[in-house]
Amino acid sequence: MTDETIRRERGAWLRRDLGAARASATDAQTWATRLQLSVPGVLLALAFGTSLIAIGFAGGRAHEPWAEAVFLAGWITSVVVLAVAMTSASLSDRARVTVLALQALQQSFVRWMYSPLYFAFPDELQHWRAASDILIFHHLFHPNPALPVSPGFPGLEEITTALASLSRIGIFPAGLIVAAVSHIALAGAMFYLYRRVSGNPRIAGVAAFLFALNPLHAGFDTMFIYQAPALLLGAVVLEIAVSDHGGQRQQRERATFLAAVICLAGLVVTHHVTAAFVIGTLGVVTVTFTIFRTFGPTAKRTLSLFLIGTALAIVWVSTEAQSVVDYLGKPLSTAVRGVLHFGHQSGTVALPATHGSPGAWLTVVATIVTACLVLAGVAAALWRIPTKTRLTLPRIFAGFALSYFGVLGIREFASDGAELAGRLLTFAAVFTSVTVALVLVPTWQIGERLRRFVRPAAVAVSVVIFLGATMSGWPAPWELLPGSFRVAGFESGIDRQNREAVQWFRANLGQNRRVACETSICSLAGAYAGAYPIPDEPSLYYTTAMTPSVVSLIHRRRIEYLFVDMRMSREAPVSGHFFRTASSRAGLQDPAVPLSGLTKFRGVSGIQLIYDSSQIQIYDVRELPYG
Numbered sequence: 001m002t003d004e005t006i007r008r009e010r011g012a013w014l015r016r017d018l019g020a021a022r023a024s025a026t027d028a029q030t031w032a033t034r035l036q037l038s039v040p041g042v043l044l045a046l047a048f049g050t051s052l053i054a055i056g057f058a059g060g061r062a063h064e065p066w067a068e069a070v071f072l073a074g075w076i077t078s079v080v081v082l083a084v085a086m087t088s089a090s091l092s093d094r095a096r097v098t099v100l101a102l103q104a105l106q107q108s109f110v111r112w113m114y115s116p117l118y119f120a121f122p123d124e125l126q127h128w129r130a131a132s133d134i135l136i137f138h139h140l141f142h143p144n145p146a147l148p149v150s151p152g153f154p155g156l157e158e159i160t161t162a163l164a165s166l167s168r169i170g171i172f173p174a175g176l177i178v179a180a181v182s183h184i185a186l187a188g189a190m191f192y193l194y195r196r197v198s199g200n201p202r203i204a205g206v207a208a209f210l211f212a213l214n215p216l217h218a219g220f221d222t223m224f225i226y227q228a229p230a231l232l233l234g235a236v237v238l239e240i241a242v243s244d245h246g247g248q249r250q251q252r253e254r255a256t257f258l259a260a261v262i263c264l265a266g267l268v269v270t271h272h273v274t275a276a277f278v279i280g281t282l283g284v285v286t287v288t289f290t291i292f293r294t295f296g297p298t299a300k301r302t303l304s305l306f307l308i309g310t311a312l313a314i315v316w317v318s319t320e321a322q323s324v325v326d327y328l329g330k331p332l333s334t335a336v337r338g339v340l341h342f343g344h345q346s347g348t349v350a351l352p353a354t355h356g357s358p359g360a361w362l363t364v365v366a367t368i369v370t371a372c373l374v375l376a377g378v379a380a381a382l383w384r385i386p387t388k389t390r391l392t393l394p395r396i397f398a399g400f401a402l403s404y405f406g407v408l409g410i411r412e413f414a415s416d417g418a419e420l421a422g423r424l425l426t427f428a429a430v431f432t433s434v435t436v437a438l439v440l441v442p443t444w445q446i447g448e449r450l451r452r453f454v455r456p457a458a459v460a461v462s463v464v465i466f467l468g469a470t471m472s473g474w475p476a477p478w479e480l481l482p483g484s485f486r487v488a489g490f491e492s493g494i495d496r497q498n499r500e501a502v503q504w505f506r507a508n509l510g511q512n513r514r515v516a517c518e519t520s521i522c523s524l525a526g527a528y529a530g531a532y533p534i535p536d537e538p539s540l541y542y543t544t545a546m547t548p549s550v551v552s553l554i555h556r557r558r559i560e561y562l563f564v565d566m567r568m569s570r571e572a573p574v575s576g577h578f579f580r581t582a583s584s585r586a587g588l589q590d591p592a593v594p595l596s597g598l599t600k601f602r603g604v605s606g607i608q609l610i611y612d613s614s615q616i617q618i619y620d621v622r623e624l625p626y627g
Helices: 003-025 039-061 067-086 093-114 122-137 155-167 171-198 201-211 227-242 250-268 272-291 297-319 323-340 358-384 392-401 403-413 417-440 454-472 496-509 519-528 548-556 595-599
Strands: 514-516 532-534 561-565 608-612 616-620
Touching: 039 067, 039 093, 067 093, 067 201, 067 454, 093 171, 093 201, 122 155, 122 171, 122 519, 155 171, 155 227, 171 201, 171 227, 171 392, 171 417, 201 417, 201 454, 227 250, 227 272, 227 297, 227 417, 250 272, 250 297, 272 297, 272 323, 272 392, 272 417, 358 392, 358 403, 358 417, 358 454, 392 403, 392 417, 403 417, 417 454, 496 519, 496 561, 496 608, 496 616, 519 532, 519 561
Parallel strands: 514 532, 514 561
Antiparallel strands: 561 616, 608 616
16 A cells, blocks of 8 residues: 555545535534634633632642642633634634643643742752753763762753853753753644654544643643654654655655754753663564555654664663663663562552542543553454555554553552653643544444434533543642742742752852752752752661661762751651652652651761751761771
8 A cells, every 4th residue: 555545544534524524513502502702712711711820829828728629620721712712623723733732831831830949859850950061061971879860861950051051041041941842842843743653633633632631731741851852853843754745745755854963962961761761663664564554654764763863872871871881780680580570579669649639530540541442443454444545554543552551551550650640641642642633533434323422422521531630640639839839849848948959058058069968958959059969868867776787878878968857757758758768669659757767967076067947957977987
């Protein structure tokens, strides 16, 4: 089957869908077929939703009981408006892209409102350190003890520091701009990718909208992390790879292919996981084309990009990014062992604060709904698309969508499955979104009575998926709103007390100091104080006396300073752990630290208390004698 035949059949499929949409639009008996939203209307509604979210944030900082309800009302309003707009049959391609860009802009703006003055999420702080080192030392690949693998993938930091140097606006605003531009451009890239796959702009719009509802997209994917620009580069590569270039001149096709190669090279030096995902997808698409005996120009293009991407990755990993092998190898092997043993070696703890709460039930309901829609979409791709046309791309993506169930297995059984599954869902959503869209925008003949319920059902499903994603994504459920400190939280684990302690440390002691601390303070010290953080020695704190083993540990790890947060004795960590240890990676919760474990350093010969804010103490242990 040639690419030209596939294009003709896609056109026929699209004409049938548009004809059915026009027919249903004449039905005046239901609001669902008549309600249309223009771009200005969507913009106005999103502005109203964003205002409610801002009010919710203000209420959260003031600890008002109504804050979360207002916050969720703002998001639900926005999701409903976006779903109504994207399921409309009358929007042009340009309008659909504009609406998707507005959705991404809202997500980026809300993320900025959450933390408007500084980076607070651990991953952002790690990349802030990498960018700061580039500006200080004027070269790439400077060691980053906060995230040792990051110097080998400097794409994000290189763009950010270039913008900061040229504009003199600093790393924080430059990072916000890079992350926001990447996120907004990704919305358009996903639309065009899905239009290439489905040949249907309405399905493409709904698919891109659903992709933006995956659990990490509104939070994690809007952050200053290397995945933000990498997702954009990956989407561009995939869109070019699966395009048919029908009617293009050979010179233009070569230019497009060169653009894909450049984006692929940028992807390889920006983010390891996204690069592996894109290169792997290209390889499997090529194999599937071969199996279906449709090895035309599209298959040749995917094969060429797969080979080029593989070669680039091998060269880069073997030269500048060797640390990534160990960085990804350990969690991957642990996850595989956990899945193979059905969790007997993992004991996963997934978002402990949500167990038994309404948020946990919302997550379960959304997971079930998504799983059912994925299966229905796979069936639609296999049996509703005419067999003679061999429209392999929808079928390939539908087949890949079954990876959603693999991610659920990882979440349930793998070590640290909650975090691993959350991050993998972004990549699974590339396939599940378009597969679910095949169900929410049916292109086959259905009865008029049933058709009138399709659009309201699509809106309702979108709200359910959004609520489930909100309760299982990022920010974590216990810190949906800013303003409350929670010991060993993520963003909520950062407050004025530990920020001021780290700032004092930097001003008075300088950089490159080896400090022991819990995860939140270590994230701050590694970034803003330029320290060498040691967040994996819980026995320093849980041991209730200065035993010879504690003294030996301090000397063996060459610890110079100790940060002590007295709040660790008052409550168990909301995230499940204070320290990055094997037990934390296995999902075992840390208990609160005994008070005597935090006060045992006082009055010990050779240990000096150099900072005390009542909550945070810093001890100088450089003169501690050997036991």
